[in-house]
Amino acid sequence: MTTSTSARTLIRGGTVVTADQTFRADVYAEDGVIKAVGPDLDAPSDVTVVDAGGCYVMPGGIDPHTHMQLPFMGTVASDDFYTGTAAGLAGGTTMIIDFVIPNPKQNVMEAYRTWRGWAEKAAADYSFHVAITWWDDSVHADMGALVREHGVNSFKHFMAYKNAIMCDDEVLVNSFTRALELGAMPTVHAENGELVFQLQKQLLARGLTGPEAHPLSRPTAVEGEAANRAIQIAKVLGVPLYIVHVSCREALEAIARGRMDGHRVYGEVLAGHLLVDDSVYRHPDFEVAAAHVMSPPFRPKEHQAALWHGLQSGTLHTTATDHCCFCAPQKAAGRHDFTRIPNGTGGVEDRMAVLWHHGVNSGRLTMNEFVKVTSANAAQIFNIYPRKGSIAVGADADLVVWDPAATKTISAKTHHQNVDYNIFEGMEVTGLPRVTLTAGRVAWQDGDLRAVRGAGRYVNRPAFAPGFDAAAKRKEALKPRGVDRG
Ligand SMILES: C[C@@H](CNC(N)=O)C(=O)O
Ligand SMILES: [Zn+2]
Ligand SMILES: [Zn+2]
Ligand SMILES: [Zn+2]
DSSP: OOOOOOOEEEEESOEEEOSSOEEEOEEEEETTEEEEEETTOOOOTTOEEEEOTTOEEEEOEEESOBOTTOEETTEEOSOOHHHHHHHHHHTTEEEEEEEEOOOTTSOHHHHHHHHHHHHTTOSSEEEEEEEOOSOSHHHHHHHHHHHHHHOOOEEEEESOOTTTTBOOHHHHHHHHHHHHHHTOEEEEEOOOHHHHHHHHHHHHHTTOOSGGGTGGGSOHHHHHHHHHHHHHHHHHHTOOEEEOSOOSHHHHHHHHHHHHTTOOEEEEEEHHHHHOBGGGGGOSSHHHHHHTOOSSOOBOHHHHHHHHHHHHHTSSOEEEOOBOOOOHHHHGGGTTOGGGSOOOBOOTTTHHHHHIIIIITTTSSOHHHHHIIIIIHHHHHTTOTTTSSOOSTTSBOOEEEEEEEEEEEOOTTTOOSSSSOOTTTTOEEEEEEEEEEETTEEEEETTEEOOOTTOOOBOOOOOSSOOOOHHHHHHHHHSOOOOOOO
């Protein structure tokens, strides 16, 4: 179902904040596209006027890491593409990049079509990273079709989850090589799945079955090793790399080393990893501890300071949520075996507010840096800027009118996410979306959510600079050199 985007909307009286500018201006949108940005714009007839007085007008948030209705660990994530994108709109996020995750040996194109069907009901725009969970010639071919015909320019690799969707080095090397040929970005979930598997077995054998064992099975060295390995593999192959949910100092330092070596490595950090620490796993109530089971796990406090410094210094580039919700009855599957607790937590509704409060209000980030890490950088890294992540004529009218004085206490009792727990429960934040517009239409205003099921559109993300064929380049490099007689 498509909704009219011929709505004419004038956002009046605000201060526009983009990744690089802050200036007083009105914004006029028509047919879902920004048509004018400037002071004191005239209001044509039959226009909807949005009062942005005292507010900032920013590009709508882009969450580059969600899993709506993901089938995982024997159950299905509780937010679907409609409820999850609606909750995102309530929090100022106007686009998600979700994941197609084929089962091993499942045809990649078939999995892609399945996820496309599920996402038809989305209330905001969406796109997909496609996970490569196995390898053969059909995967090589399907990656080409996805890039050339379906607007996919990023491929995900889980280095964790052994005996499920974990990639070994053979898959990583083949898929990274193919990504380079195609001009696509490989991304990784960097945890050494073999180590996790062995540590889980050891912990269970010692009778440690509760959620407090979850972080013990995934120490930071397990993430640091995998991050470094993925970076070195990408470096040898000459392909860029994006590391999702960087949660600890070891992974951050691997990225910093790679970047210092001149390698194109990007890092993503979750709002949760910036603000929630590992004490949650020692909560006496199983439900509270299990609600926080996700991977990589929440870490000791000292890693959060490092992650904030990573964001401030440009070693980390995007913020996300890894929104993958499971309610208490689903988490209870692991009541007597923590390895069976479905991994995942929420956050798509709260990311922008918690980052504004703890990032901008605290002085860690400027407002422009806030726009970079919640929207513009993800748009640039995944090649949809300035259509997304900017406020400019011709860009999509995905906008948020941000009230820096508005306050609320985050709670599962009041959030719109379809999950019975909130990892930011009780957190008081100042700075909230007053209005969120998707394709020029008001979807959230002063607490009233008017998300439209099916209004979201699939966003094609073009390949990067013409992917050259790495094989040809390697052949050239290996050609015997004639003696150079000077
Ligand atoms: C399966 C997915 C969500 N779950 C999680 N992060 O624990 C992921 O690993 O990113
Ligand atoms: Zn090839
Ligand atoms: Zn992951
Ligand atoms: Zn994820």
